[in-house]
Structure formats: structure tokens, C-alpha cells
Amino acid sequence: KKWEGESTPVYSSIHTINKEGIYAPTLLGSIPYMSEPEADEALEAACNAFDKGKGLWPTMKVADRIECMERFVKQMEKQRDVVVKYLMWEIGKNLPDSQKEFDRTVEYIYDTIEEYKQLDRDCAKFQKRDGVYAHIRRGPLGVVLCLGPYNYPLNETFALLIPAIIMGNSTIFKPAKHGVLLITPLLEAFKNSFPKGVVNIVFGRGREVAAPIMQSGRIDVLALIGNSKSAVALQDQHPFKNRLRLVLGLEAKNPAIVLSDADLDLTIDECIAGTLSFNGQRCTALKLVYVQEDIVAEFNKRFSERVDALKFGNPWEDGVKLTPLPEPGKPEYIQELIDDAIEKGAKILNEKGGETTENYIFPAVLYPVTKDMRVYKEEQFGPVIPVIPFKKIEEPIDDIASSNYGQQVSLFGKDIRTIAPLIDNLVNLVCRVNLNSSCQRGPDVYPFTGRKDSAVSTLSVHDALRSFSIRTFVASKDTVYNNR
Numbered sequence: 001k002k003w004e005g006e007s008t009p010v011y012s013s014i015h016t017i018n019k020e021g022i023y024a025p026t027l028l029g030s031i032p033y034m035s036e037p038e039a040d041e042a043l044e045a046a047c048n049a050f051d052k053g054k055g056l057w058p059t060m061k062v063a064d065r066i067e068c069m070e071r072f073v074k075q076m077e078k079q080r081d082v083v084v085k086y087l088m089w090e091i092g093k094n095l096p097d098s099q100k101e102f103d104r105t106v107e108y109i110y111d112t113i114e115e116y117k118q119l120d121r122d123c124a125k126f127q128k129r130d131g132v133y134a135h136i137r138r139g140p141l142g143v144v145l146c147l148g149p150y151n152y153p154l155n156e157t158f159a160l161l162i163p164a165i166i167m168g169n170s171t172i173f174k175p176a177k178h179g180v181l182l183i184t185p186l187l188e189a190f191k192n193s194f195p196k197g198v199v200n201i202v203f204g205r206g207r208e209v210a211a212p213i214m215q216s217g218r219i220d221v222l223a224l225i226g227n228s229k230s231a232v233a234l235q236d237q238h239p240f241k242n243r244l245r246l247v248l249g250l251e252a253k254n255p256a257i258v259l260s261d262a263d264l265d266l267t268i269d270e271c272i273a274g275t276l277s278f279n280g281q282r283c284t285a286l287k288l289v290y291v292q293e294d295i296v297a298e299f300n301k302r303f304s305e306r307v308d309a310l311k312f313g314n315p316w317e318d319g320v321k322l323t324p325l326p327e328p329g330k331p332e333y334i335q336e337l338i339d340d341a342i343e344k345g346a347k348i349l350n351e352k353g354g355e356t357t358e359n360y361i362f363p364a365v366l367y368p369v370t371k372d373m374r375v376y377k378e379e380q381f382g383p384v385i386p387v388i389p390f391k392k393i394e395e396p397i398d399d400i401a402s403s404n405y406g407q408q409v410s411l412f413g414k415d416i417r418t419i420a421p422l423i424d425n426l427v428n429l430v431c432r433v434n435l436n437s438s439c440q441r442g443p444d445v446y447p448f449t450g451r452k453d454s455a456v457s458t459l460s461v462h463d464a465l466r467s468f469s470i471r472t473f474v475a476s477k478d479t480v481y482n483n484r
């Protein structure tokens with residue numbers, strides 16, 4: 001629908017010298033300023049498209065839905081350059097990572113299509129038990145509200161949206177606050193590929209657009225990757241909470257455990273990537289680094305030197321690893337964590353640690369971090385690295401067991417006799433153990449989830465199709481019925 005109302009300007013998170021010689025953000029464009037009436041309109045369109053399961057989309061043949069999705073992804077691929085540019089300007093992600101985010105999303109869509117075909121083949125088989133044939137299939141759940149995070153405004157939002165759509169749900173999707181314009185080059189592709197009402201995009205503030213949608217009680221699934229505060233606030237708006245299904249990817253505080261016999265070159269490479277890729281603004285980032293006492297001095301020295309050697313700059317510059325932070329107030333928040341840790345006895349180990357500019361703070365390696373410090377407890381989601389020494393392996397394990405989070409762990413060491421029982425223990429505390437490698441979500445075909453406050457439901461190409469559907473079946477005495 002052509003937007004004729006008011007618009008909200010969108011500025012870059014990157015500051016450059018403007019025509020007046022002032023170092024300032026750039027005006028990148030604008031998005032519709034939507035509020036409750038437009039949110040209601042989007043909701044109405046989504047409900048009509050699903051129409052209690054009778055709509056065109058949920059009843060469409062699998063092959064036809066696949067055709068729509070293929071049409072979409074082919075058109076999307078043509079927008080690579082412009083989306084990548086927005087990723088760099090809007091959220092400050094460096095060029096290789098922005099390109100990776102785009103390519104990975106395209107691959108995710110193709111993988112989802114293949115997985116959906118496989119799911120359909122599985123559904124074609126009849127099962128028989130006690131004389132009853134079951135024609136089992138997977139049906140959509142209804143109307144899905146999707147909200148993605150600013151750190152992966154394309155990939156993670158689409159990791160929710162694409163499986164929800166292909167399974168026959170209708171969707172309302174609110175782009176992340178930072179990384180919102182990058183959706184605009186894809187609007188035509190959505191419009192050309194899916195029937196009216198299947199994909200509805202709302203722009204605006206959560207309380208003005210997402211809250212009334214939830215309050216209507218007409219949302220069947222809340223799909224959100226972001227923080228639990230937003231997830232809880234949205235759930236609380238829904239008048240029939242028991243009916244609401246949740247697909248949530250939330251906070252984490254993934255630790256690295258570095259054992260005395262770890263290969264330090266490899267460990268440091270992985271810890272640099274794990275703690276500081278995209279400035280640590282990843283739910284999968286390493287947010288605590290436990291190092292066994294006898295190697296901690298060596299680790300700290302080499303790790304701190306490597307951090308100081310990282311290049312800060314604009315995302316499109318060669319070799320840049322550290323980039324401006326899109327969230328206003330983030331440098332101040334990181335500074336608060338640093339000050340609190342210093343007050344309680346930690347030191348900044350690296351020379352450049354804590355140096356600030358208007359929208360950046362250089363990563364600080366803090367040591368020794370203790371449990372009373374805020375940086376130990378809070379998900380920093382930014383460039384500060386707490387290092388914790390330990391004597392016995394039980395110390396980090398106990399901390400992980402008593403944490404509110406349970407997404408992933410990285411374990412660095414060589415002796416398989418020590419490592420094997422640890423892994424067996426850790427997989428019962430988190431959902432992924434990375435052996436001699438940093439924590440990460442990908443490859444996206446593997447399960448992505450968490451225990452405790454880190455996730456509800458599982459997102460992988462395979463699991464997401466199941467998370468956005470329900471297993472139903474037709475029972476009969478023969479195999480005459482087959483809707484395929």
C-alpha cells in the first residue's frame with residue numbers, strides 16, 4: 001500500500017564529516033510513521049489472509065507456496081548491494097559481515113524451501129496402527145507477529161518470517177529500530193511474490209504498533225529475537241496468553257572455558273572472534289572468559305595485545321573489525337560496567353581499553369572479574385571482555401549451572417580424557433558446546449536454541465518449520481483420502 005501519511009527520518013549510526021564540516025550522522029531516508037489505526041489495518045489484512053485457516057494462503061498447495069517463495073528470493077537476490085549498504089550505514093556492520101548476513105539469509109531461504117519439500121514428502125506417507133491409517137500433515141498456526149533484533153536485522157528477522165510464511169501462516173512483521181531501511185528495497189519483492197495480506201510490515205514504536213496488535217487477542221504466535229523484557233511486555237498485552245505460542249530467541253551470557261593445555265594461538269584467535277565480532281553485539285558472543293590459573297597471565301598478555309591491534313573505522317574500510325555502535329547510550333553503558341568493575345577490584349589490561357569517541361568505546365579487557373561485578377551478571381552486548389581466573393573446572397561449571405542463561409559454551413583444551421566428561425556435563429546445561437571454537441549460531445541448518453531464559457522453541461532450518469506449524473492428522477480405515 002502506498003504510504004501517504006507522516007514519515008520518520010532515519011539517520012545512520014555512522015558519523016562522517018558533512019558539508020558544513022561537522023562530524024555527524026547522515027540522513028539515510030525515512031519510514032512511515034505508523035500508529036494504532038495502521039497497525040489495526042495490518043492486523044485485519046493478516047487475519048483475512050488466514051481467515052481461520054480458510055484463506056487462500058493456508059489452503060494453497062505446497063508446490064504453489066514454494067513457487068511464491070522462490071519468486072521472492074530471486075527478486076531479493078537482486079537487491080544485495082543496496083541491502084548491504086544499508087547494513088553498513090544503519091547498524092555499522094563491516095562490509096564482509098554485511099555481505100555474509102545477506103548471503104546467509106538467501107541460503108537460509110533456499111535451505112528452507114528444500115526442507116519444506118522434504119517435510120511434504122514425509123507427510124505423504126501413511127502410517128497404520130491398530131487398523132487405523134493416519135495421514136499426518138503439518139498445518140499453519142495462524143497469524144504470526146515477528147520482531148527481529150538490530151544486530152541481524154535481515155538474517156534473524158527472516159529466520160522467523162520465512163518459515164512462518166512458507167508453512168502457511170500469515171504474518172505481521174515489525175523491523176528492528178536500527179536496520180529498518182534495509183527492508184525497503186525488499187518491499188516490491190514481497191508484494192510481487194505473496195498474495196495480499198500474507199506479509200504485512202508495520203513501522204513504528206512498539207507501544208504504538210505492536211502493543212495494539214497483541215491486545216487484539218488475534219495473534220496466534222509471537223516470534224521474537226531480542227530481549228526478554230520486550231518479549232514479556234508483548235506477551236502481557238495478549239488477553240488470552242494460554243493460547244499464544246512463542247518462538248523466542250533471547251539473551252545469553254556464553255562463556256569460554258580455557259583449560260591449561262589449550263592451544264593458545266587457536267584459543268586467542270577464537271576468543272577474539274567470539275568476543276568482538278560485530279563489537280560483541282551478538283547473542284552468541286562470548287561474554288565471559290574463564291581461564292585456568294596457570295596460563296591466565298600468558299593468555300591475558302597475548303589476548304590484550306591482539307585486542308589493541310584491532311582496527312576501528314567505518315564499516316566499508318579495509319580490515320576494519322571494530323565499528324561505531326548503533327545504540328545511543330551504549331558507550332556510556334559499557335563505561336558504567338567498566339567503572340563498576342574497577343571499583344570492585346578489576347583492572348583494564350589493554351592500553352586502549354575504554355578509549356571513547358562519540359559513538360564508540362574501545363574494547364576493554366577486564367581482569368580479574370568477580371561475581372559481584374555488573375559485567376559478570378549483565379549481558380553486556382558490546383565491547384567489554386571480562387576474564388575470570390579459575391583453579392578447578394568445577395568453578396566455571398557451577399557458575400554455568402546457576403546462570404539464568406543456557407545457550408552455548410566454548411571449551412578450549414586438548415586432553416580428550418578431561419574434555420569428554422566435561423562435554424557430557426555441559427550439553428545438559430546449555431544447548432551447544434563448541435570444542436576449540438567460539439560460540440556462534442551457524443551453520444543455520446544446526447539447532448539454534450537455549451535453556452532457561454535464553455530461548456523458547458528452536459530455530460534451525462529444520463526446527464523452524466516445525467516451530468511455526470502443528471502436526472495434525474486425518475484418521476481413516478483406508479488410504480482413500482489423500483489431499484495431495
Ligand code: G3H
Pocket residue numbers: 151152156281282283284285439440441442
Ligand atoms: O545475536 C545472535 C545471533 O544469532 C548470532 O548469530 O553467531 O551467527 O553471529 P551469529
